[in-house]
Amino acid sequence: MSVKSQVPMLDRRRLFALAGLAGASLLLPRALWTAEAEPPSGKKADVAFGMCSSMGKARMLKDAGCDYIEESVGGLLMPNKGDDEFAKRLPEISAAVIPVKNCNGFLPGELKSVGAEAKHAEILAYANTAFKRARMVGIDIITFGSGGSRKIPDGFAKDDAKKQFIELLKAMGPLAAAQNIRVAVEPLRKEECNFLNNIREVAAVIRAVGQPNVGITADLYHMVLGGDVPADLDANIDILHHFHLAEKEQRALPGVAGDDFRGWFGVLAKHGWKGRVSIEAGGGGDQAALTKAFAYLRTQAKEAGI
Numbered sequence: 267m268s269v270k271s272q273v274p275m276l277d278r279r280r281l282f283a284l285a286g287l288a289g290a291s292l293l294l295p296r297a298l299w300t301a302e303a304e305p306p307s308g309k310k311a312d313v314a315f316g317m318c319s320s321m322g323k324a325r326m327l328k329d330a331g332c333d334y335i336e337e338s339v340g341g342l343l344m345p346n347k348g349d350d351e352f353a354k355r356l357p358e359i360s361a362a363v364i365p366v367k368n369c370n371g372f373l374p375g376e377l378k379s380v381g382a383e384a385k386h387a388e389i390l391a392y393a394n395t396a397f398k399r400a401r402m403v404g405i406d407i408i409t410f411g412s413g414g415s416r417k418i419p420d421g422f423a424k425d426d427a428k429k430q431f432i433e434l435l436k437a438m439g440p441l442a443a444a445q446n447i448r449v450a451v452e453p454l455r456k457e458e459c460n461f462l463n464n465i466r467e468v469a470a471v472i473r474a475v476g477q478p479n480v481g482i483t484a485d486l487y488h489m490v491l492g493g494d495v496p497a498d499l500d501a502n503i504d505i506l507h508h509f510h511l512a513e514k515e516q517r518a519l520p521g522v523a524g525d526d527f528r529g530w531f532g533v534l535a536k537h538g539w540k541g542r543v544s545i546e547a548g549g550g551g552d553q554a555a556l557t558k559a560f561a562y563l564r565t566q567a568k569e570a571g572i
Contacts, residue, residue: 309538311572315563317556318370318510318546321362328364330556331564335364336544338371339408345395346374352399359403368407368508368542369400370483375414379434380427380461382419386434389415393438397445407508407542408442409483410451413459427461432474439477450507452483455491464492469502481507485546486530490514496529503537511563512547519547519555521562528570535571 316334317327321342324335339345342359344352359366377392378384400408418427435449442449451472453464462468468482482505489498491514499506512518513525520527533539545559 311535311538312540313534313567313572314542315560316542316544318544321358321366324362324364326553330553331560332364334367336368336370337366339369339396340371340374342369343396343399345392365404367405368544369405370409370411372408372410373412373415377415379416380418380430381422384430389434390437390441394441397442397447400447401445406446407448407450409508410449411454413454416461417459418461428471432471435475435480439475439480443479448479448481448507450481450483452485453488453492455488464494465489465498465502469505472505481505483508483510485510487512487517496533499530500533503533503539508541509543510546511543512545517548519551519559520545521558528566531567531570531572
């Protein structure tokens with residue numbers, strides 16, 4: 267019996283897990299990682315590929331095939347600075363050769379989201395300024411990683427931290443919605459934060475919040491290290507707002523070691539997902555490396571049905 271004929275007998279979760287393994291699945295049969303011919307919605311997925319970087323690299327990124335830039339909240343929107351100082355950045359932002367569409371690096375570490383020293387009132391004021399400025403420059407999604415802010419202090423109960431975080435997001439949601447901004451919480455690996463380390467844990471919080479503009483950034487680097495497989499993304503596609511990726515080893519640019527992202531892209535194709543996928547890799551790269559990375563991702567996305 268051929269490998270292809272055995273595919274329907276495989277457990278679906280295991281099937282996607284195999285498809286998402288770094289490098290190993292490059293030689294697997296096409297049936298193991300392609301999406302269904304037609305998503306249930308009848309709509310084909312539409313994905314833009316961007317880079318977590320600075321506007322100073324906009325020309326190089328554009329020439330490498332980048333669709334948009336994902337900047338940091340603190341560096342670009344400067345919520346801790348006055349309106350006059352932020353206004354000085356507006357000409358530079360509007361003149362960028364590719365648009366800034368997303369932000370990450372949301373909260374500074376001193377603004378604690380959880381614990382006995384949580385500063386929700388200060389966070390909400392900071393966030394409200396960030397949301398207003400994001401709308402001014404055409405940014406509509408802010409990723410909430412901020413490991414320093416949401417780290418649970420030693421001796422503080424995890425359940426209590428979870429309740430605090432849910433309440434914070436419930437209060438933050440209407441502020442974001444008023445500016446047509448979506449907040450997307452991302453899982454972080456345990457080495458960076460001791461709270462919300464995979465998409466399953468993040469999804470439980472987001473569903474408890476219950477606000478449509480508060481969702482998930484699926485960061486594959488953190489998710490793979492947290493034990494997630496594509497089936498976990500599939501189960502939570504309804505609350506997916508944004509997508510980050512890098513290779514597992516050394517958080518490298520896509521294509522360096524040959525990680526296979528097609529199992530994950532297949533989930534997006536299956537559901538006709540429309541959104542943005544940002545490379546968030548350590549060490550950056552020159553134009554040749556970035557050109558290779560974007561071409562690598564687009565090839566795999568096409569092969570997965572996007």
